[in-house]
Amino acid sequence: MSKQRIGIPRSLFFYSYMPFWQTFWSELGCEAVVSPLTNKNMLDQGISHSVTDLCVPVKIFHGHISYLISQKVDALFIPRMVGVGTNDTFCPKFLALPEMIRCSFSSLPPIIAPRIDVRGPLGWFKLCSDLQREWVPERNVWGAFTKARAAQAHYEAQLTGGKLPHEAWPTFRWFHSVEQSKPLARTPELRIAMLGYPYSVYDQFTNGDVLQKLRNLGVQVLTAEMIPLGKRSRHRLRKDLFWHYSNMVVQAGIFWLNQGVAGLIHVTNFACGPDAMAGKLLELACKQQGKPLLTLTLDEQTGQVGINTRIEAFVDMLQRRILGAHNLPLHG
Amino acid sequence: MGNSPPVFKQILSELGYDVVVPPPPSRRTLDLGTKYAPEFACIPFKILLGSYLEAIDLGADTIISTGGVGPCRAGYYGELHRGILHDLGHDVDLIIIEPPLKRPADFLRAMYLLFRERKAPLWKLPDIFWRAWLKLNAIDCVEKASHDIRTFEIDKGETTTVFRQCMEILDAAQSKIEIKEATDASLELLSAIPQDRSRDPIKIGLIGEIYVVLEPLANHNVQVKLEEMGVLVHRSIYLAEWTQNNALTNREYDVKKAAEPFLSELVGGHGRNSIGETVLYAQKGFDGVIQLAPFACIPEIVAKSILPYVSRKLNIPVMTLFLDEQTGEGGIRTRLEAFVDLLVQRKKKKEGQLACVGI
Numbered sequence: 001m002s003k004q005r006i007g008i009p010r011s012l013f014f015y016s017y018m019p020f021w022q023t024f025w026s027e028l029g030c031e032a033v034v035s036p037l038t039n040k041n042m043l044d045q046g047i048s049h050s051v052t053d054l055c056v057p058v059k060i061f062h063g064h065i066s067y068l069i070s071q072k073v074d075a076l077f078i079p080r081m082v083g084v085g086t087n088d089t090f091c092p093k094f095l096a097l098p099e100m101i102r103c104s105f106s107s108l109p110p111i112i113a114p115r116i117d118v119r120g121p122l123g124w125f126k127l128c129s130d131l132q133r134e135w136v137p138e139r140n141v142w143g144a145f146t147k148a149r150a151a152q153a154h155y156e157a158q159l160t161g162g163k164l165p166h167e168a169w170p171t172f173r174w175f176h177s178v179e180q181s182k183p184l185a186r187t188p189e190l191r192i193a194m195l196g197y198p199y200s201v202y203d204q205f206t207n208g209d210v211l212q213k214l215r216n217l218g219v220q221v222l223t224a225e226m227i228p229l230g231k232r233s234r235h236r237l238r239k240d241l242f243w244h245y246s247n248m249v250v251q252a253g254i255f256w257l258n259q260g261v262a263g264l265i266h267v268t269n270f271a272c273g274p275d276a277m278a279g280k281l282l283e284l285a286c287k288q289q290g291k292p293l294l295t296l297t298l299d300e301q302t303g304q305v306g307i308n309t310r311i312e313a314f315v316d317m318l319q320r321r322i323l324g325a326h327n328l329p330l331h332g
Numbered sequence: 333m334g335n336s337p338p339v340f341k342q343i344l345s346e347l348g349y350d351v352v353v354p355p356p357p358s359r360r361t362l363d364l365g366t367k368y369a370p371e372f373a374c375i376p377f378k379i380l381l382g383s384y385l386e387a388i389d390l391g392a393d394t395i396i397s398t399g400g401v402g403p404c405r406a407g408y409y410g411e412l413h414r415g416i417l418h419d420l421g422h423d424v425d426l427i428i429i430e431p432p433l434k435r436p437a438d439f440l441r442a443m444y445l446l447f448r449e450r451k452a453p454l455w456k457l458p459d460i461f462w463r464a465w466l467k468l469n470a471i472d473c474v475e476k477a478s479h480d481i482r483t484f485e486i487d488k489g490e491t492t493t494v495f496r497q498c499m500e501i502l503d504a505a506q507s508k509i510e511i512k513e514a515t516d517a518s519l520e521l522l523s524a525i526p527q528d529r530s531r532d533p534i535k536i537g538l539i540g541e542i543y544v545v546l547e548p549l550a551n552h553n554v555q556v557k558l559e560e561m562g563v564l565v566h567r568s569i570y571l572a573e574w575t576q577n578n579a580l581t582n583r584e585y586d587v588k589k590a591a592e593p594f595l596s597e598l599v600g601g602h603g604r605n606s607i608g609e610t611v612l613y614a615q616k617g618f619d620g621v622i623q624l625a626p627f628a629c630i631p632e633i634v635a636k637s638i639l640p641y642v643s644r645k646l647n648i649p650v651m652t653l654f655l656d657e658q659t660g661e662g663g664i665r666t667r668l669e670a671f672v673d674l675l676v677q678r679k680k681k682k683e684g685q686l687a688c689v690g691i
Contacts, residue, residue: 051637053628053654080597089403092599096634099595103641115597239411239438242402242600273630276372277408284415 007068015198020152027144038205082117193256196267224252263292270299348451352392374626376543399430404600482559484527537613540624603631614646627656
């Protein structure tokens with residue numbers, strides 16, 4: 001029997017849990033087909049398959065799915081992300097993702113849609129063994145599970161060590177594409193925290209590669225993933241937000257503000273529901289500490305030039321503040 | 333929210349508070365709220381914030397609101413409202429009533445704050461809440477009756493005038509007997525409106541997010557507009573009924589079951605209900621469904637992305653109206669008229685009255 005080909009979209013949950021699932025399916029003897037970096041064609045495909053009012057990451061997700069369908073994969077992996085052991089859930093769009101995909105495409109390969117609401121290693125193991133029993137019954141789950149966990153731990157260690165996801169991927173055995181980022185142009189003098197959901201911060205296509213742009217300007221970019229969970233969760237709010245990634249963003253924002261960064265960049269998506277709350281909380285936090293905040297709102301209409309100008313202006317302003325010539329108002 | 337403020341006013345004033353009732357939400361309320369709210373917060377957030385600011389202008393120093401546990405954003409609004417109001421320099425207390433089972437400590441704290449200064453003795457509390465409950469039900473009952481009649485009224489607008497009188501009568505009623513009498517009197521007034529029962533109207537179900545479905549400012553009074561166009565409108569949500577089904581018991585089982593084949597996961601807000609109610613309306617033979625949702629409301633967007641599929645499967649037209657502070661009266665009216673037109677044509681075609689279709 002030929003290898004089962006399982007399509008994994010490089011979108012949404014990908015940036016947080018990729019090493020785990022990639023390793024898990026490969027170790028079970030399947031071929032994990034990961035869609036390439038987002039491109040214009042995928043965006044267009046995504047837009048044509050989804051309803052108008054969806055946010056751009058979910059539209060892009062539709063695009064990745066449509067790419068994987070064109071690759072004739074045997075099954076699509078679309079986990080229903082509910083909870084990962086914290087007391088919060090994912091955005092409602094994550095909760096209904098398998099159904100939304102099912103209703104948007106007329107013909108689809110089988111969908112592997114486990115409901116991921118787990119606590120601790122035992123929960124993950126149970127989830128994995130259920131998946132294995134249903135989809136690859138002839139294999140043993142234990143090896144795949146331990147290797148997947150090791151891969152995930154290795155990945156998270158690299159992120160907290162200061163690497164960005166696409167810099168951490170080449171260290172994995174399964175990685176073959178060229179996604180190397182260029183080295184820094186000069187020694188960083190400015191530290192800016194770039195906050196947002198992993199699928200907005202790390203998707204170079206949608207955000208116009210802000211990360212690289214900032215580095216070229218000589219900025220050290222700090223993200224939420226670089227903070228170990230234990231340290232981050234010390235900055236909890238009086239009442240937590242309901243969404244996993246939003247809590248991450250707000251806590252990380254407060255963490256980096258306390259670490260004395262020069263300013264915050266909040267990368268968000270047009271009409272993002274949770275971000276309307278998270279953004280305001282960041283704004284209030286920045287105001288309290290007298291630190292500038294730049295909100296980059298992205299959607300399918302966003303042009304590269306507009307992003308560049310705003311980034312450059314922001315960095316410029318921060319540099320002037322550091323030089324002491326900062327009789328500038330907080331909001332530009 | 334809708335016609336309910338008098339009920340809450342009654343509860344609080346009987347508890348011994350001086351109650352400030354901000355004027356019914358208006359364009360000014362919305363503008364005030366929009367000014368200070370996050371851009372992509374939904375319209376309920378903006379109207380509430382505007383109302384709070386208006387109430388503060390009128391001298392309110394304590395605001396009572398409700399919390400929640402998500403994943404709909406509304407459960408966090410109280411916290412953020414507090415942050416924004418304090419940031420604006422208003423020294424107000426925001427008492428947020430959290431769900432007692434999910435966040436017991438917060439709930440008890442809110443109850444303590446709420447009853448700290450009450451003047452009514454403890455034994456009176458059940459009576460106060462029971463009468464408020466009766467009144468809420470009475471308001472819903474009268475409103476339902478008005479919706480049954482407006483479609484058939486002969487003089488356009490008469491039902492609305494009479495309904496306003498009824499609300500005044502109900503507002504004045506305090507004791508159980510008075511509430512009962514006021515309800516009867518209101519129903520009598522309404523049924524005296526001259527009607528033409530020979531009409532055969534099309535039937536539309538109104539679904540969506542509870543706040544915009546109930547608040548006329550947010551939805552540009554869609555239900556009344558439709559009824560004045562001669563449509564029979566069934567609204568899926570009434571406040572008393574909803575409270576009973578959600579907060580007190582769990583009786584929306586049939587709606588959830590109807591949604592099951594299309595959406596099995598709870599997505600917060602009224603997302604899953606919107607799907608389930610559409611299925612039920614299709615089964616009951618309604619001609620169409622209108623979904624009302626605040627712009628950028630996540631659960632309703634999830635519902636919207638699944639509804640086209642439901643609509644195809646069950647052969648029932650669904651129109652979604654996303655509402656925000658930019659939504660204009662004219663746009664809403666045009667879309668309603670177009671939708672009603674479409675449904676009328678479909679109905680005629682079904683009944684074989686339309687000789688030539690597709691010209």
